[in-house]
Amino acid sequence: MKDFRKLLSQMTIEEKIGQLTQYNANLFIQSDADITGPMADLGLTKNDLKNVGSVLNFKNAKEVYEIQKKHLEKAPHQIPMVFMMDVIHGYRTIFPIPLALGCSFDMDLVEELSRMAAKEAAAGGIQVTFTPMVDYVRDARWGRVMETCGEDVLLNSRMGAAQVKAFQNGDIKQPDSVATCVKHFAAYGGAEAGRDYNTVEISEHALREYYLPAYKACIDAGVDMLMPSFNTLNGVPSIANEWLMQDVLRKEWGFDGVVISDYNAVGELLQHGVAENLKDAAKLAFKNGCHIEMCSSGYIQHLKELIEESIFTQAQLDEAVLKVLQFKDKLGLFEDPYHGMIPENEEATCLTVEHRALARKGAAECAVLLKNDGILPLSKEVKKVALIGPLADEHEIIGFWACRGRNEESITVAEGICKMIPDAEIMVVKGCGNRFDDCDTSGFAEAVEAAKQADVVILCLGEPQKYAGEGNSRTDICLPGVQTELALAVAKANENTVAVTFSGRPLAIPKLDAAIPAILHMWMPGTEGGNAVADLLFGDVNPSGKLSMSFPKAVGQCPIYYNHMNTGRPKSPAKESRHVGYCSNYIDCGNLPLYSFGHGLSYSEFVYEDLCLSSDEFQAGEKITVSISVRNNSDRDGKETVMLYMRDMVASNARPVQQLIDFKKIEIKAGEIQIVTFEVDETMLRFWNNRNEWVSESGLFQISTGYADHLILTKNLYLK
Numbered sequence: 047m048k049d050f051r052k053l054l055s056q057m058t059i060e061e062k063i064g065q066l067t068q069y070n071a072n073l074f075i076q077s078d079a080d081i082t083g084p085m086a087d088l089g090l091t092k093n094d095l096k097n098v099g100s101v102l103n104f105k106n107a108k109e110v111y112e113i114q115k116k117h118l119e120k121a122p123h124q125i126p127m128v129f130m131m132d133v134i135h136g137y138r139t140i141f142p143i144p145l146a147l148g149c150s151f152d153m154d155l156v157e158e159l160s161r162m163a164a165k166e167a168a169a170g171g172i173q174v175t176f177t178p179m180v181d182y183v184r185d186a187r188w189g190r191v192m193e194t195c196g197e198d199v200l201l202n203s204r205m206g207a208a209q210v211k212a213f214q215n216g217d218i219k220q221p222d223s224v225a226t227c228v229k230h231f232a233a234y235g236g237a238e239a240g241r242d243y244n245t246v247e248i249s250e251h252a253l254r255e256y257y258l259p260a261y262k263a264c265i266d267a268g269v270d271m272l273m274p275s276f277n278t279l280n281g282v283p284s285i286a287n288e289w290l291m292q293d294v295l296r297k298e299w300g301f302d303g304v305v306i307s308d309y310n311a312v313g314e315l316l317q318h319g320v321a322e323n324l325k326d327a328a329k330l331a332f333k334n335g336c337h338i339e340m341c342s343s344g345y346i347q348h349l350k351e352l353i354e355e356s357i358f359t360q361a362q363l364d365e366a367v368l369k370v371l372q373f374k375d376k377l378g379l380f381e382d383p384y385h386g387m388i389p390e391n392e393e394a395t396c397l398t399v400e401h402r403a404l405a406r407k408g409a410a411e412c413a414v415l416l417k418n419d420g421i422l423p424l425s426k427e428v429k430k431v432a433l434i435g436p437l438a439d440e441h442e443i444i445g446f447w448a449c450r451g452r453n454e455e456s457i458t459v460a461e462g463i464c465k466m467i468p469d470a471e472i473m474v475v476k477g478c479g480n481r482f483d484d485c486d487t488s489g490f491a492e493a494v495e496a497a498k499q500a501d502v503v504i505l506c507l508g509e510p511q512k513y514a515g516e517g518n519s520r521t522d523i524c525l526p527g528v529q530t531e532l533a534l535a536v537a538k539a540n541e542n543t544v545a546v547t548f549s550g551r552p553l554a555i556p557k558l559d560a561a562i563p564a565i566l567h568m569w570m571p572g573t574e575g576g577n578a579v580a581d582l583l584f585g586d587v588n589p590s591g592k593l594s595m596s597f598p599k600a601v602g603q604c605p606i607y608y609n610h611m612n613t614g615r616p617k618s619p620a621k622e623s624r625h626v627g628y629c630s631n632y633i634d635c636g637n638l639p640l641y642s643f644g645h646g647l648s649y650s651e652f653v654y655e656d657l658c659l660s661s662d663e664f665q666a667g668e669k670i671t672v673s674i675s676v677r678n679n680s681d682r683d684g685k686e687t688v689m690l691y692m693r694d695m696v697a698s699n700a701r702p703v704q705q706l707i708d709f710k711k712i713e714i715k716a717g718e719i720q721i722v723t724f725e726v727d728e729t730m731l732r733f734w735n736n737r738n739e740w741v742s743e744s745g746l747f748q749i750s751t752g753y754a755d756h757l758i759l760t761k762n763l764y765l766k
């Protein structure tokens with residue numbers, strides 16, 4: 047690591063503060079004379095810009111090269127800028143949204159896809175990605191559930207760590223490595239009513255057990271940066287939250303990486319009402335350890351005054367600047383400001399045959415077969431197929447946060463199906479739209495007619511990709527428009543109907559579930575979505591995805607999740623369909639989700655035959671081996687995620703009815719048995735008690751396999 051003391055001694059205070067700022071690329075592209083628009087809005091001068099230390103939201107590698115080159119021609123100390131962007135599920139070759147990635151339960155796949163994203167992103171000039179997003183979620187109304195890995199702590203933690211490892215690849219100096227930034231710290235996914243940017247009020251117990259662990263897992267995996275969240279957490283916006291940013295992040299967890307604000311999050315402290323003006327906001331953010339201010343100008347406009355007024359010392363300023371300089375040095379930018387990027391190489395690195403093949407594999411692995419009455423897989427000998435619905439021939443299936451991905455480069459379902467069965471007659475009928483106000487049913491007649499003529503109907507339904515993602519929360523999570531009505535009309539015309547659904551969140555589709563023999567959920571599958579649909583429907587790929595987030599029966603059930611408390615009046619499947627007074631069931635809906643976390647079918651039949659414990663009692667410091675034998679009782683090779691759950695039957699805190707403590711995805715050949723083993727130790731049984739300690743308590747635990755509301759085998763285990 048370089049010694050920056052000499053450099054710091056030579057820098058003016060304006061040059062130092064410039065290292066603590068980040069602005070959009072467009073400010074650096076426009077002509078020097080043009081200080082209107084964003085620059086003026088930010089109160090920036092031309093002089094400010096030449097000191098700025100980092101850039102986000104640039105177009106491509108060429109633009110990065112030009113900005114860096116122009117900057118270094120005038121930079122007094124040759125301090126390179128650092129270039130950052132959101133590579134959430136691919137750079138140009140887009141793979142499934144992270145909520146879908148979680149459904150793969152396959153960390154090797156996540157690493158493989160993230161490595162591909164890193165190579166493409168690095169070729170595109172990106173040196174840091176604002177990834178992984180590991181916000182824990184329970185409410186499908188929130189638009190950003192698409193960015194996270196769902197309602198389980200362990201899954202979010204492992205997914206986050208896998209992304210950090212794959213993007214950074216051991217050395218962020220390497221030309222095909224990208225530094226990572228874990229976000230949004232903390233508990234952004236707990237926004238009240240699933241409304242984006244809304245208030246978050248969560249007990250420390252819930253924070254510790256559910257909302258915080260995945261961030262810590264990323265820090266333990268070596269993440270270089272962290273981004274605080276927009277929301278208030280128990281009354282105080284994260285970026286100004288001393289308990290969160292100092293007591294937990296720095297003192298307790300020892301995080302010593304760079305902290306970057308979210309977009310104008312410093313400026314938003316005024317709207318939150320915790321800062322009187324931008325100077326006050328800058329003071330709060332800097333005091334709580336924010337090193338880089340993204341797209342607001344509190345630091346550039348007021349940090350110098352705050353130092354002159356002795357609110358902060360030069361030493362504190364130097365400490366923050368040193369952190370940023372050291373990060374740039376870790377990226378190797380002082381040796382090579384372009385991080386090995388050659389603009390001409392970008393196109394050749396992206397969207398290659400290999401990358402498309404990997405995206406196709408990923409899209410198939412992340413899909414979840416929600417229902418199958420036996421109609422799937424379809425025969426490739428089928429003669430007439432009706433492909434019906436607003437997403438039958440739609441390129442917009444790559445999802446929100448698709449970085450440099452282009453809709454027009456995606457494979458539609460129609461294209462995928464036509465390639466799969468070239469000799470079949472395929473009728474493509476849209477039937478209706480899929481936006482909220484698409485209530486026109488005039489296309490139904492043509493759709494029903496096509497269904498009547500077809501051997502098989504494939505319905506392609508779902509949300510538009512813009513209905514999830516940042517700022518895209520919904521008060522309902524049904525299929526928008528009249529898609530359900532279209533599906534019912536088509537299913538009536540031809541019972542050989544399957545539905546393929548697309549969304550950035552769980553959908554409430556009870557009527558579809560009741561009427562359609564098979565439902566395959568693709569989430570937003572990315573560039574190769576159409577080919578993956580064909581691979582799955584016609585059996586070239588055996589579905590293996592398991593839900594990373596529960597699908598409610600109705601939006602009124604939100605938030606709904608598998609690891610809930612039992613309560614004094616537990617839900618009762620027996621009462622699910624009718625209301626018996628004074629029970630916890632809604633009078634108009636049961637308590638069970640339509641599909642639970644962990645649900646997902648295969649074309650194989652997996653039989654869980656035995657669950658054995660190496661001992662039925664143990665104590666802290668000892669390990670128990672759990673072995674589970676699973677048979678593939680079919681003639682088709684398949685993959686199965688074997689999950690291990692535990693339940694603490696009695697403790698000083700009420701404990702969740704289930705908690706995933708491990709999982710392994712295995713391949714089982716047709717007719718074969720596999721034995722999966724896990725190790726359980728006392729630390730896996732701990733919880734955050736009401737004295738704010740991580741503890742386990744002796745007593746009875748149940749160790750189970752299966753998933754959520756559908757446990758298959760259970761054994762008792764005593765912790766002495």
Ligand code: GLC
Nearest residue numbers: 102132176229230308309516
């Ligand atoms: C956005 C998002 C954040 C993203 C940042 C930069 O507002 O909240 O996730 O990394 O701005 O694009």
